[in-house]
Amino acid sequence: MRDVAIIGIGCTTFGEKWGSSFRDLFVEAGALALEDAQLSGEKIDAMYVGNMSAGRFIEQEHIGALIADYAGLATHHIPSTRVEAACASGGLAFRQAMIAVASGMEDIVVAAGVEKMTDVEPGASTDTLTGAADREWEGFVGATFPGLYAMIATDYMHRYPLTREQLAQVAVKNHYNGARNPIAQFQQEITINTVLKSTMVAEPLRLFDCSPITDGAAAVIVAPLERAREFTDTPIRILASAQASDTITLHDRRDISTLDASVAAGQRAFRMAKLTHKDIDLIEVHDCFSIAEICAIEDLGFCKKGLAGRLTAEGETALNGRIPVNTSGGLKACGHPVGATGIKQVYEVVQQLRGEAGKRQIDGATIGMTHNVGGTGATVAVHIMGVD
Amino acid sequence: MRDVAIIGIGCTTFGEKWGSSFRDLFVEAGALALEDAQLSGEKIDAMYVGNMSAGRFIEQEHIGALIADYAGLATHHIPSTRVEAACASGGLAFRQAMIAVASGMEDIVVAAGVEKMTDVEPGASTDTLTGAADREWEGFVGATFPGLYAMIATDYMHRYPLTREQLAQVAVKNHYNGARNPIAQFQQEITINTVLKSTMVAEPLRLFDCSPITDGAAAVIVAPLERAREFTDTPIRILASAQASDTITLHDRRDISTLDASVAAGQRAFRMAKLTHKDIDLIEVHDCFSIAEICAIEDLGFCKKGLAGRLTAEGETALNGRIPVNTSGGLKACGHPVGATGIKQVYEVVQQLRGEAGKRQIDGATIGMTHNVGGTGATVAVHIMGVD
Numbered sequence: 001m002r003d004v005a006i007i008g009i010g011c012t013t014f015g016e017k018w019g020s021s022f023r024d025l026f027v028e029a030g031a032l033a034l035e036d037a038q039l040s041g042e043k044i045d046a047m048y049v050g051n052m053s054a055g056r057f058i059e060q061e062h063i064g065a066l067i068a069d070y071a072g073l074a075t076h077h078i079p080s081t082r083v084e085a086a087c088a089s090g091g092l093a094f095r096q097a098m099i100a101v102a103s104g105m106e107d108i109v110v111a112a113g114v115e116k117m118t119d120v121e122p123g124a125s126t127d128t129l130t131g132a133a134d135r136e137w138e139g140f141v142g143a144t145f146p147g148l149y150a151m152i153a154t155d156y157m158h159r160y161p162l163t164r165e166q167l168a169q170v171a172v173k174n175h176y177n178g179a180r181n182p183i184a185q186f187q188q189e190i191t192i193n194t195v196l197k198s199t200m201v202a203e204p205l206r207l208f209d210c211s212p213i214t215d216g217a218a219a220v221i222v223a224p225l226e227r228a229r230e231f232t233d234t235p236i237r238i239l240a241s242a243q244a245s246d247t248i249t250l251h252d253r254r255d256i257s258t259l260d261a262s263v264a265a266g267q268r269a270f271r272m273a274k275l276t277h278k279d280i281d282l283i284e285v286h287d288c289f290s291i292a293e294i295c296a297i298e299d300l301g302f303c304k305k306g307l308a309g310r311l312t313a314e315g316e317t318a319l320n321g322r323i324p325v326n327t328s329g330g331l332k333a334c335g336h337p338v339g340a341t342g343i344k345q346v347y348e349v350v351q352q353l354r355g356e357a358g359k360r361q362i363d364g365a366t367i368g369m370t371h372n373v374g375g376t377g378a379t380v381a382v383h384i385m386g387v388d
Numbered sequence: 389m390r391d392v393a394i395i396g397i398g399c400t401t402f403g404e405k406w407g408s409s410f411r412d413l414f415v416e417a418g419a420l421a422l423e424d425a426q427l428s429g430e431k432i433d434a435m436y437v438g439n440m441s442a443g444r445f446i447e448q449e450h451i452g453a454l455i456a457d458y459a460g461l462a463t464h465h466i467p468s469t470r471v472e473a474a475c476a477s478g479g480l481a482f483r484q485a486m487i488a489v490a491s492g493m494e495d496i497v498v499a500a501g502v503e504k505m506t507d508v509e510p511g512a513s514t515d516t517l518t519g520a521a522d523r524e525w526e527g528f529v530g531a532t533f534p535g536l537y538a539m540i541a542t543d544y545m546h547r548y549p550l551t552r553e554q555l556a557q558v559a560v561k562n563h564y565n566g567a568r569n570p571i572a573q574f575q576q577e578i579t580i581n582t583v584l585k586s587t588m589v590a591e592p593l594r595l596f597d598c599s600p601i602t603d604g605a606a607a608v609i610v611a612p613l614e615r616a617r618e619f620t621d622t623p624i625r626i627l628a629s630a631q632a633s634d635t636i637t638l639h640d641r642r643d644i645s646t647l648d649a650s651v652a653a654g655q656r657a658f659r660m661a662k663l664t665h666k667d668i669d670l671i672e673v674h675d676c677f678s679i680a681e682i683c684a685i686e687d688l689g690f691c692k693k694g695l696a697g698r699l700t701a702e703g704e705t706a707l708n709g710r711i712p713v714n715t716s717g718g719l720k721a722c723g724h725p726v727g728a729t730g731i732k733q734v735y736e737v738v739q740q741l742r743g744e745a746g747k748r749q750i751d752g753a754t755i756g757m758t759h760n761v762g763g764t765g766a767t768v769a770v771h772i773m774g775v776d
Contacts, residue, residue: 001491053443053449055443055444055516055519056443056444056447058523059444059515059519059523060522060523061440061441061472062472062473062474062519062521062766062767063472064472064473064480064633064767065474065633065634065636065762065763065766066522066636066766068633069636069637073633074633074640077632077634077648077652078633079631079632079633080767081473081480081484081631083471084449084450084452085450085453085470086450086453092452092469096469096484099487099488099491099493100487102493103389103487103488103490103491103492103493104490104491105389105487105490105491128443130447131447131448131450132449132450133450134448134454135446135447135448136448139447241493243467243469244466244467245452245456245457245461245462245466245467245468246453246457246462246465247457247462248450248454248462249457252457252462264465265465374450375450375453378450378453378454378457378462379450379452379453379468
């Protein structure tokens with residue numbers, strides 16, 4: 001396999017973007033990535049796009065061709081492929097782009113993610129998102145995503161010493177980081193009381209434990225490492241790409257508060273990169289709910305099971321902590337345009353490794369990790385990237 | 389890139405399968421492919437599944453994880469990825485599986501396709517399929533797929549000497565072939581009069597010019613060529629994989645009765661395989677409508693523009709013709725479970741190259757081609773396969 005590097009990145013602001021259509025969002029992110037790589041569109045050999053549910057959100061499938069067309073690349077007849085794995089769609093699109101370049105099949109490939117979620121009838125977003133779980137055995141009986149993650153939280157808090165305040169600190173930290181990120185949907189700092197006094201969504205998860213409904217798109221451009229310096233002085237090398245699956249239903253799992261697919265993907269990624277946890281300077285994890293960040297830190301092996309709440313409360317995952325988690329603000333503060341999230345995580349890590357993360361910058365960061373989850377953990381993608 | 393071979397194939401019967409759910413369909417096809425390769429499930433390293441619109445047909449996304457789980461592979465945590473490109477979803481899943489093996493990232497990979505289309509409210513299938521076209525600029529103003537292909541047919545018949553009888557002969561031939569294929573939805577031979585007297589759907593296309601709404605699934609297993617003989621005595625080598633895109637709307641095309649993405653993908657495939665048209669013993673093309681087969685034969689370069697109708701009428705594309713087209717019965721007679729069709733095409737070619745096609749067998753076939761189209765030609769995948 002050829003070594004692969006990231007040579008360009010772009011991201012829209014995330015939020016309720018009433019003035020931007022699905023197509024507008026993608027084109028904006030793609031144009032920013034091209035500009036960043038100082039590349040013109042005709043140099044692109046192929047595209048992969050992560051999208052969960054345009055079929056239901058905007059009644060549109062065939063997303064690969066649509067975005068190639070709206071990006072002005074249809075006349076070049078480039079291959080353009082949509083990849084879907086619910087909330088992990090972006091992470092998997094990135095992985096496919098990397099594999100395509102590694103194989104030698106393609107050279108310059110765009111990996112993008114996009115979701116337009118807000119412009120639907122009331123309730124439709126929640127129902128559509130249930131398509132990430134098992135429609136027949138979970139959705140049909142009324143389970144929603146907040147409900148499923150509330151079961152994880154309840155089980156976790158029954159078995160491990162996680163306090164309600166520690167859990168709230170995940171959201172407080174992520175809002176602090178988001179307030180320093182110009183693309184974030186929420187740029188307000190909050191306190192533990194903001195979380196504890198917010199509306200109950202699904203016990204024990206309150207409104208501020210939940211990531212929001214969001215429109216947005218992100219794009220990164222990858223190329224063979226040996227060609228990367230044609231386009232950028234700061235190529236970021238992809239050191240590992242790992243993906244794992246698990247049962248789609250929560251009730252079929254060995255242990256509902258350990259995401260075995262996170263464990264498997266994490267171990268595979270460390271093995272492929274030949275690195276250990278001490279080598280990682282920052283991680284972007286999939287905090288669709290506050291409890292998900294707690295599980296992710298542990299399942300990826302950054303602390304023992306049951307200790308991530310204390311780690312968070314003690315500030316070890318903050319910007320100036322031992323292992324900064326979700327420096328971007330995570331899904332909680334950036335928002336969670338489902339198909340775009342996995343690419344936005346890469347966007348954040350690349351900014352950090354280039355030293356371009358402004359007020360969120362982790363000094364001297366050279367290696368970062370992303371962790372993107374589909375559903376309640378039926379798909380997980382983990383990537384490790386480093387300064388070349 | 390490593391050379392890649394097909395080591396196992398499986399396919400459900402196609403039709404209105406009221407007794408089989410989406411999950412049942414996939415599991416049946418996957419099990420048949422494993423049995424064919426004499427392989428147990430735990431040897432599978434990864435899966436790719438083509439599916440167009442489970443989000444709308446069965447309100448389920450996250451199809452990669454779902455099928456890995458229902459295939460009993462969730463405990464192995466294998467990567468499992470859904471690929472979508474409307475009616476070309478299957479062809480693109482096959483291509484991704486091939487790239488994953490070629491790259492060295494994976495060894496034994498299942499490429500599957502599945503669609504459950506019949507169990508929806510009246511009219512919902514047609515509306516869902518419109519998601520393969522441009523929802524905003526085609527679907528919104530009332531265009532349906534029969535309508536869009538009728539425009540192609542009208543333009544074509546205005547410019548080239550194609551008679552209504554010649555066009556009908558496409559369906560007559562494909563029903564003849566389908567009557568010899570145990571998986572086909574329609575196993576009845578028809579006459580030109582059957583087509584000419586059938587209900588008008590969208591002038592000039594009548595009912596028997598159109599492929600039907602179908603449930604079904606197909607799966608093939610690919611492996612590095614160097615390992616293929618561990619699993620089969622008759623590995624089929626993938627000689628070329630090509631994919632191209634075009635504008636998603638018909639009205640933006642340079643020429644609406646030439647599918648430029650077919651032209652581009654075909655040329656790339658011949659170049660990659662270092663072969664010419666004379667080397668090809670049979671082709672499976674995307675005859676979603678009779679006119680689509682006419683265009684495909686020409687756009688892939690098997691005859692000059694305007695001559696495919698005469699070629700068909702003269703029997704050159706029949707089982708005993710110079711270049712047999714759609715020996716399986718094509719989408720017309722096999723049926724068209726959208727995500728499965730691209731994989732079923734590979735299934736047919738492998739059967740032919742192994743000499744296992746029974747009453748449809750092309751004597752001495754050693755090289756075959758598949759051509760899978762998304763929408764009205766915004767995505768095209770072309771593959772060439774040969775006896776190793």
